[in-house]
Amino acid sequence: NAGVTQTPKFRVLKTGQSMTLLCAQDMNHEYMYWYRQDPGMGLRLIHYSVGEGTTAKGEVPDGYNVSRLKKQNFLLGLESAAPSQTSVYFCASTILQGTEAFFGQGTRLTVV
């Protein structure tokens, strides 16, 4: 039982490049979330999903897209990376709204 797994763990991108972050959970959780963590700020919600095939915008969705084609996977895409997207990205999942959250180990992304 791996819990929540994020890949990759580290990545350096050049401005304008694209990439996809993968979040996989093996707990059959309905809810999945993508957050970014920046110094001096709390985690901020980028996008979330309340079930397979559904996604919704969070607090800071601009510049990101997501997909939830399979219940266990939640993908976060950057189509044209910008230096402002340099951050640590965390994925989380919960079985239902408001229940215990399980987090991935984070992805440290640097855009130069």
Added chain:
Amino acid sequence: KNEVEQSPQNLTAQEGEFITINCSYSVGISALHWLQQHPGGGIVSLFMLSSGKKKHGRLIATINIQEKHSSLHITASHPRDSAVYICAVGSRNQFYFGTGTSLTVIP
């Protein structure tokens, strides 16, 4: 706007000291979570509570729903407790996070 406020932001303690971290929130919640993040590491859930008090080893978490306030206590602190502690509240379809309390326990 800050839906969740934590205090203090930074805390240094001697090994063995009793530590308290506070969290206040302004939204209606389904549950409050205390999380731990070690330097360069992932985030681990310590507690989830919606009323009263929970204890796990040397850690105790309390919540007062009427006052919209929670505290995390660490008894007999140890250097391995050094980490960032984050308060998060579950509200509607998402969580709101505090900015964290950075704790350093000195031997």
